[in-house]
Amino acid sequence: MEYTVLNNGVKIPMEGFGVFQVPDADECKQAVRTALQTGYRLIDTAAAYFNEGAVGEAVRQSGVPRDEIFVTTKLWVQDFGYEKAKKAIDTCLTNLNLDYADMILLHQAFGDYYGAYRALEEAYQAGKVRAIGVSNFYPARLVDICMNFATVPAVNQIECHPFFQRNEDLRVAKKYGVHVEAWGPFAEGGHGIFTHPVLTAIGKKYGKTAAQVVLRWNVQRGVIVLPKSVHAGRIVQNYDIWDFALREDDMAQIKALDLGKTEIIDHFSPAIAKMLNTHKIHD
Numbered sequence: 379m380e381y382t383v384l385n386n387g388v389k390i391p392m393e394g395f396g397v398f399q400v401p402d403a404d405e406c407k408q409a410v411r412t413a414l415q416t417g418y419r420l421i422d423t424a425a426a427y428f429n430e431g432a433v434g435e436a437v438r439q440s441g442v443p444r445d446e447i448f449v450t451t452k453l454w455v456q457d458f459g460y461e462k463a464k465k466a467i468d469t470c471l472t473n474l475n476l477d478y479a480d481m482i483l484l485h486q487a488f489g490d491y492y493g494a495y496r497a498l499e500e501a502y503q504a505g506k507v508r509a510i511g512v513s514n515f516y517p518a519r520l521v522d523i524c525m526n527f528a529t530v531p532a533v534n535q536i537e538c539h540p541f542f543q544r545n546e547d548l549r550v551a552k553k554y555g556v557h558v559e560a561w562g563p564f565a566e567g568g569h570g571i572f573t574h575p576v577l578t579a580i581g582k583k584y585g586k587t588a589a590q591v592v593l594r595w596n597v598q599r600g601v602i603v604l605p606k607s608v609h610a611g612r613i614v615q616n617y618d619i620w621d622f623a624l625r626e627d628d629m630a631q632i633k634a635l636d637l638g639k640t641e642i643i644d645h646f647s648p649a650i651a652k653m654l655n656t657h658k659i660h661d
Contacts (some may be wrong), residue, residue, distance in 0.1 A: 379415060379620060382602070385555040388480070388509050390448050392597050393540065394420030396606035403432040409608045410436035411456055414447070416617050422535075422559075422604050424452035425470055426659050433647070434474035449474065450481040452513055452535075453498075454659050458489035463497035471506060475661040483535055487519040488654050492526070499529045511535070513561070514645060517550040524554040530612040535559040537643070538601055540577070540592060541569050543636040548599065559602040563593060566642055576631055584622045587615065594619045595632050601610065 380392045395413040400406045406429040410421055414436070423433045430451055437447055451474065455560035471479060482498055484491050484637075498510040510534035512523060524530050525590050534551055538544045538560035556650050577588035586594070593603045593616060605616040624632075644650055 379419065380597070382557065382600075384509050384557055385530055386509055386532060388532070390481075390509075390533075390557070391418070391420040392449070392602050393593065393619070394418060394422050394450070394559075394602065394604045395613070396604040397429050397433060398421045398424070398427055398561070398606055400606075400608060401428045401463075405492060405608055406432035407436040411440060411611050413617075414440045414442050414613050418617060419446055420448040420450070420602075420604075422450045422561075423474075424454070424483075425457070425473075425624035426452070426454045426485060426657075428659070430470060430473035432473070434476050435477065436599050437474075444476070448480040449476060450483065451479055452483040452485040454657075455489040455654055456485050456658055456660070458484070458491055460490075460493035462496050464500070467497060467501045467506065467615065471533065479503065479507045481511060482507045482512045483513045483533065483581075484515075485513050486513045486654050487512070488651060491519075491523075495523060495527060496497075496562065502529060509533070509604065511556070516589055516645065517547055520547075520550060520556065521554065524556070527564075527609060530554060531556050533557050533559050533602070533641045535561055535604070537640055538596060539563050539565040540571070540595065540632050540635040541565050541637045542640050542642075543633070543638075545636075548601070552600075557602060558600070559604055560596050561604055562642060563596055564589060564601045568641055574635075576635060579621040580624070580628045580631065583628075586622060589616060589633075590619050591624070591628075594622065594624055595629065598624055598629065613634065 511531035513535035
């Protein structure tokens with residue numbers, strides 16, 4: 379496992395384990411336990427995933443020292459605004475049942491994210507969280523946050539994979555000292571990614587799968603990857619990317635796959651904006 383250092387000096391693994399769409403508590407706990415046993419040390423959850431409690435329990439029962447595990451969660455749009463976000467931060471910590479979170483992100487760039495980020499800053503200053511950041515912030519929104527707060531986001535977690543490579547997002551993030559994390563690094567299975575001829579051909583040279591090639595490609599671009607699976611074999615396989623490196627010609631072949639657009643969720647769509655602003659995760 380390789381690590382990188384965030385803009386506030388906190389160390390974070392370059393590969394983590396995501397638990398999106400794993401709301402069943404027992405299944406989530408088992409997946410996180412398997413991930414930690416495999417060697418993962420970054421676990422990524424969110425209030426909107428409905429599994430913070432399961433993640434926290436798995437972390438506490440893992441036998442791995444707490445200070446070796448980096449736990450990220452996220453606040454949902456419904457809880458944006460200063461006062462609501464202050465309450466939501468404490469709710470996240472209660473759900474996790476951990477003394478602190480390693481990082482809390484704003485899940486979307488909608489609603490009163492200014493007020494919510496101000497609450498995150500206060501939580502950071504109070505020691506409730508070791509780093510703060512954002513998710514799904516396109517470049518202009520990321521710059522907006524960076525220009526108007528004393529605490530620059532440590533991370534922007536965005537969709538990032540060979541078919542939507544986000545090169546401008548990476549450029550802007552680097553300019554402002556923000557690390558990029560990739561959710562959906564497998565494009566949610568789109569474009570036949572696991573059997574894609576370019577990716578499988580590259581993998582054959584190293585005895586690796588297309589999935590492992592995709593993860594390694596993003597890591598070599600400086601992007602923190604967050605693969606997700608509930609299958610033990612795949613959890614282990616996704617972690618096995620640290621014993622090889624892609625060559626420049628491999629990277630160039632993958633670069634040519636970029637379509638330059640999302641096929642998962644279009645944050646510029648009025649319908650999506652309405653949905654994200656109205657979606658409720660609690661009463």
